Amino acid sequence: MIAVIETGGKQYRVGVGDVVRVEKLAVEVGATVNLDKVLLISDASKTEVGTPYIKGKAVTAAVKAHGRDKKVYIFKMRRRQNSRTRNGHRQHYTELEIKAIGAAG
Numbered sequence: 001m002i003a004v005i006e007t008g009g010k011q012y013r014v015g016v017g018d019v020v021r022v023e024k025l026a027v028e029v030g031a032t033v034n035l036d037k038v039l040l041i042s043d044a045s046k047t048e049v050g051t052p053y054i055k056g057k058a059v060t061a062a063v064k065a066h067g068r069d070k071k072v073y074i075f076k077m078r079r080r081q082n083s084r085t086r087n088g089h090r091q092h093y094t095e096l097e098i099k100a101i102g103a104a105g
Contacts, residue, residue: 024092058104
């Protein structure tokens with residue numbers, strides 16, 4: 001069984017047992033999170049699509065860790081003398097392990 005969920009302005013395709021990195025959530029490590037913005041649920045026999053979300057369905061996940069991604073460099077250069085800018089950014093993330101897909105609890 002798979003589901004497509006939305007969190008942090010992005011969409012993720014998840015299945016039971018998957019580990020995904022999402023935008024940082026304000027939740028303790030080891031806690032359980034119910035993600036209720038479910039866009040699609042599919043198994044071998046049927047597919048259920050929401051408009052835009054499926055009511056009464058949720059994905060349950062356990063928070064494994066919080067962290068920061070690798071640094072992404074932003075480099076801007078124009079064809080002028082000394083017209084260069086270099087910045088870096090490290091995005092915070094939360095690592096989730098998907099436990100269950102189904103009814104909202």
